[in-house]
Each structure stands twice: as C-alpha cells, then as structure tokens.
Amino acid sequence: MAVEPDHNLIDLLGAPDPALEAVASGLSRVYPLGTTINAAGRLEIGGCDTIELAREFGTPAYIVAEDDIRARARAFRAAMAARCADFDVLFASKAFPCVAVYQLLAQEGLACDVASGGELHLALAGGFDPARIYMHGNAKSSSELAAALDAGVGQIVIDSFDEIARLVTLLDGRTQRVLVRVTPGIKPSTHDFISTGQLDSKFGMPLDVARKAIDLINATSGLELVGLHMHIGSQIFELESFRRSIQEIAKLGDFPVYDLGGGLGVAYTAADGPPSIDSYVEAKVSAANAQLGPDKRLLIEPGRSLVANSGVTLYSVESVKRNVSTYVAVDGGMSDNLRPMLYGATYEAAIADRMGPGGERCHVAGKHCESGDMIVRDVDLVDPVAGDILVTPVTGAYGHAMANNYNGVPRAPVVFCRNGDARVVVRRETFDDLIVRDVS
Ligand code: PLP
Numbered sequence: 001m002a003v004e005p006d007h008n009l010i011d012l013l014g015a016p017d018p019a020l021e022a023v024a025s026g027l028s029r030v031y032p033l034g035t036t037i038n039a040a041g042r043l044e045i046g047g048c049d050t051i052e053l054a055r056e057f058g059t060p061a062y063i064v065a066e067d068d069i070r071a072r073a074r075a076f077r078a079a080m081a082a083r084c085a086d087f088d089v090l091f092a093s094k095a096f097p098c099v100a101v102y103q104l105l106a107q108e109g110l111a112c113d114v115a116s117g118g119e120l121h122l123a124l125a126g127g128f129d130p131a132r133i134y135m136h137g138n139a140k141s142s143s144e145l146a147a148a149l150d151a152g153v154g155q156i157v158i159d160s161f162d163e164i165a166r167l168v169t170l171l172d173g174r175t176q177r178v179l180v181r182v183t184p185g186i187k188p189s190t191h192d193f194i195s196t197g198q199l200d201s202k203f204g205m206p207l208d209v210a211r212k213a214i215d216l217i218n219a220t221s222g223l224e225l226v227g228l229h230m231h232i233g234s235q236i237f238e239l240e241s242f243r244r245s246i247q248e249i250a251k252l253g254d255f256p257v258y259d260l261g262g263g264l265g266v267a268y269t270a271a272d273g274p275p276s277i278d279s280y281v282e283a284k285v286s287a288a289n290a291q292l293g294p295d296k297r298l299l300i301e302p303g304r305s306l307v308a309n310s311g312v313t314l315y316s317v318e319s320v321k322r323n324v325s326t327y328v329a330v331d332g333g334m335s336d337n338l339r340p341m342l343y344g345a346t347y348e349a350a351i352a353d354r355m356g357p358g359g360e361r362c363h364v365a366g367k368h369c370e371s372g373d374m375i376v377r378d379v380d381l382v383d384p385v386a387g388d389i390l391v392t393p394v395t396g397a398y399g400h401a402m403a404n405n406y407n408g409v410p411r412a413p414v415v416f417c418r419n420g421d422a423r424v425v426v427r428r429e430t431f432d433d434l435i436v437r438d439v440s
Contacts, residue, residue: 027355028270028348030393032065032310042353043391046417050314050352053422054389057415059316060332061428062400066104066418068310069396072277073108076302079281084298090134092262092303093119095397098414100425101307102126111154113301117144124151134179134259134299136229138203146170157181157229157259159204164216164223171222178217179229179259182210184248188233188241188263204230207252214252227297228252231261234304237274239283246284250291257297260284264305268394269348277305304397311396313337313412314352317388318367326362328384333366333373335409337395338402340375347376352389354382364390368407400426408434 027035027043036044043050046065053063073089080087090113091105097119102112103126111132114120123133130152137144138159145167148156157179158164167176181204199206205213210228217225232245246260265274275283281300288298315330339345349364350356359382366373375392384390403411410429415422 026357028393030267030270030272030309030348031312032068032393032396033071034065034067037355040353041355043350043355045312046422047420048417048422050312050391051389053415053417054314054316054352056422057413057424058428059314059389060330060336060412061314062311062336062395062412062414062426063314063422064101064311064396064414064416064425066310066416069101069104069307070108072302072306072310073105073110075277076281076300076306077109079278080285080298080300083281083285085295086297088132088297088299090259090299090301091306092301093123094401095303096307096311096399097122097401098426099126100414100416102128105306111299113303114153117141117147120144120147120151120153130154134301136181140166142166142170149174149176155179155226158213158217161213161216164213164220168220168222173222175222175224177224177226179227179257180210180213180217180225181205181229181231182207182249182252184230184232184245186232186241186245186248188236188238207248210252225255227255227257227259229259229261231301232263234263235265236263237265237272239275239280242280242283243287246287246291254293255296257299258288258292259299259301260288262301262303262305264302266305266308266394266397268308269346274305280305306397308394308397311399312391312393313395313399315390315392317351317384317386317390319386320384326360326384327365328362328381328390329365329367330375330390331367332409332412333368333375334370334404335366335368335406336403336412337375337392337399338404339398341370341372342402347379347392347394349376349379349381349390349392351382351384352391354388356380356382358382360384364392367409405429405434410434 038044076089088111090111092113106127112123112128113134115136131154133153135148135153135156155177159181183201183204185199187198217223264280319329321327359380362381364376413428414426
C-alpha cells in the first residue's frame with residue numbers, strides 16, 4: 001500500500017469539504033474520499049466499518065461512498081461553469097447503471113447519457129428529465145429509438161445511415177434534435193478495447209462520411225441537427241489526444257452544440273497519475289474555444305471519473321494456497337469485476353483489518369472455473385487467512401455494470417455509505433432469481 005496522503009484528489013476537487021479530505025495517511029489515495037482506518041485498525045468507508053458491513057450485508061458487496069460521487073460531480077460542474085457560459089455535464093451512465101446512482105447524479109444537476117433502451121429505462125426511473133437525456137448506441141434498434149422518441153429524450157446521437165432511415169420512419173410527425181457521432185481519427189494511448197476515436201471503429205463516422213450524414217439530416221424534415229458528438233476512448237491520461245480530436249472535428253463546419261465525450265482516466269493503483277478534473281476540463285474547453293469558437297454549448301460525458309474511485313468491493317477469503325505462488329481465493333471474481341480479464345486491468349487489494357504496508361506477495365484469485373479469473377496479481381497482503389475480509393478499491397465503474405452470473409453466482413449488492421449510515425440500494429440476487437427467466 002502507498003503511504004502518501006491524498007494530495008492528488010484534494011487538488012482534483014479544489015477545496016473539498018474537510019470531512020471528505022481524510023483519506024488517512026498510510027492509506028492508498030485510490031480509496032474513496034473520506035476513507036479512514038478506525039481505532040480498531042479497520043478500513044472505514046463513508047464512516048462505516050467495512051468488517052461490520054461485510055457481516056451485515058454479506059460478501060461480495062460493492063460499497064460506495066455516496067459523498068465521493070457527489071464531490072466529483074460538483075468538481076466537474078464547477079470546472080465547466082468557471083470556463084463556459086453554456087454547458088452541461090452528462091453522466092455516462094454505462095459506468096454505474098443503478099437507480100440510486102442515477103438519482104444521486106440527477107440531484108447533483110447532471111444530465112445523462114444512455115447507450116441502450118435498458119439504460120434509458122433506468123435513467124427515467126432515476127428521475128432524469130427526459131429532455132436532458134442523450135441517447136447513444138452504434139446499433140440502436142427500432143424499439144430503442146421508439147422508446148427514446150416516446151420518452152421525449154433531448155437528443156439522439158446518430159451513429160449510422162441505417163439509423164437515420166429507421167428514425168425517420170418512427171417520427172410520426174414529431175421533430176427530434178440530433179447530434180452526429182464523429183470519429184476524429186485519433187487513437188489515444190489506452191487499451192485497444194476502450195479506444196473509440198480511431199477511423200476504423202464500430203462507433204460513429206469518419207469525417208468524410210459524417211459530412212454526408214450531416215447533409216442528409218439537414219435535408220430530412222423532422223430531424224434537427226444541433227451539433228457533433230465524439231468520444232475517443234476511456235481511461236485516457238494524456239490530454240493532447242482530446243485537443244487534437246477537437247482540432248479534427250472543427251473541419252466539419254460550425255455548429256451550436258459540441259458533445260466532447262468522456263474519457264478521463266482514474267488511478268486504479270497508487271502508481272497511476274491521471275490528470276485532475278480541472279485540467280481535463282481546461283484542456284477540452286480551451287481547445288474548443290480556440291478551434292470551434294467561444295460561443296458554443298459544450299457537453300462532456302464523464303463516466304469512470306465520476307464513479308470509479310467512489311466504490312470498493314468487499315470479499316471473503318475462502319482459501320489460501322501456497323502452490324509456487326500464494327493464491328488467496330475469494331468468493332467473487334469475474335462475475336463482479338470483469339476488467340482484469342477483459343483488459344488486464346490492475347487493482348490494489350488489502351485485508352480490511354490489516355491494511356499494511358508489507359506482507360506476503362500473493363495473487364487474489366476468483367472462485368470461477370477459469371485460470372484467468374485472477375482479480376489482482378502480485379499484491380502484498382498481511383497474513384491472509386480464510387475468513388478474512390479482503391477489499392479491492394476503485395470498483396465503482398464498470399463493476400456492477402458488467403456483473404454477470406457465470407457459474408450461477410448471484411450478483412452482488414450495492415451498498416451506499418454516508419456519515420456512518422449504510423443502505424442497500426441494489427439487493428443481492430438470490431438463487432431463485434437465477435431461475436426466474438427459465439420457462440421450462
Ligand atoms: N460517452 C460515450 C459515448 C462512451 O461510450 C463512454 C464510455 O465508453 C463515455 C462517454 C464515458 O467514458 P468514461 O467512462 O471513460 O468517462
């Protein structure tokens with residue numbers, strides 16, 4: 001575990017509430033704001049003792065510090081407000097699609113990006129004003145487009161000519177505002193699987209194709225083109241890619257609205273040094289002002305950087321084996337966190353009542369029937385034994401979102417913690433839930 005206090009997050013959030021500042025010295029800065037080690041030597045998230053949380057809610061469980069998400073949402077809005085007269089911050093809800101998170105971010109004044117009919121349903125259930133919902137997707141079905149029109153979503157982000165043709169047949173006399181998704185031909189330095197801005201992409205359209213789509217939409221009654229959208233990828237640390245892509249889309253002409261996507265990377269381990277929210281916003285807005293003009297409505301769509309660091313996962317250690325390497329096997333794995341298996345993503349881990357530093361070099365293994373089901377490799381754990389509660393930080397984004405039932409494992413609950421109070425916002429699945437859809 002790293003021992004630096006959390007200067008980076010404090011810088012990132014400007015001057016946060018002092019109650020949130022205390023990511024205790026001796027604790028890695030990747031934990032949620034406000035995380036401490038209490039007098040009993042146990043990790044506390046949102047004022048709640050994690051050993052008690054595991055006892056009360058079981059494991060595995062996603063534990064979320066509600067105030068951490070709120071602080072980051074405020075930081076994004078403040079950074080935009082300081083630089084733009086006309087802006088919106090959209091929650092890219094694929095990162096953490098559960099009603100309580102939608103509710104929280106709607107309360108914080110964010111708009112919302114959805115990428116499917118299901119996410120639209122959740123966003124509406126979470127209380128988002130349909131006029132502030134943006135509908136994405138490279139393969140929107142007719143029923144998803146119809147649901148978006150019926151709900152009255154503010155804008156649909158057009159991704160293909162087929163979609164234009166399909167949308168027109170569904171308008172039924174209505175007018176729909178749209179953006180065109182452009183791939184600017186920029187490949188940021190992130191994993192290939194989360195790069196979306198390169199020309200050869202399943203998302204959006206390269207500039208020459210986008211030009212034709214723009215002409216077609218302008219000639220189509222019932223579709224009102226308000227601007228362009230781009231999203232070049234996720235978990236990006238270098239700001240230059242954002243600047244260069246804005247330069248590229250400027251070649252398409254002048255529009256009132258530009259949605260500049262998400263993409264800001266986060267620290268998964270203490271070794272990661274992502275840019276602050278403020279410098280990310282500064283890079284995008286200053287490039288937009290210079291390249292697109294100073295009077296534009298600018299939208300950004302953070303997902304990961306709003307929610308990733310707010311969450312940790314608690315597991316129970318089921319076995320400790322010393323087979324050449326030491327394997328600490330827990331009661332979850334690729335069913336609650338697919339990212340290590342999909343992208344080779346790295347995480348920290350610790351025993352929740354023996355946080356370190358030091359310990360024995362271990363691999364944290366999942367319970368699934370795949371050798372690749374390894375949650376964290378080469379991490380130091382202090383005297384791990386069966387029955388311990390093990391914590392992996394930074395599981396707020398794309399954890400619950402990608403959860404699955406491999407090996408018939410019921411999906412984990414989401415527990416919000418704040419000021420020492422814990423509440424379940426998504427309950428644990430039961431074995432009966434596993435057969436609810438089986439009809440034979
Ligand atoms: N916008 C779009 C269109 C996306 O596809 C994504 C994620 O893939 C995002 C925004 C959010 O990206 P991130 O989670 O990196 O902020």
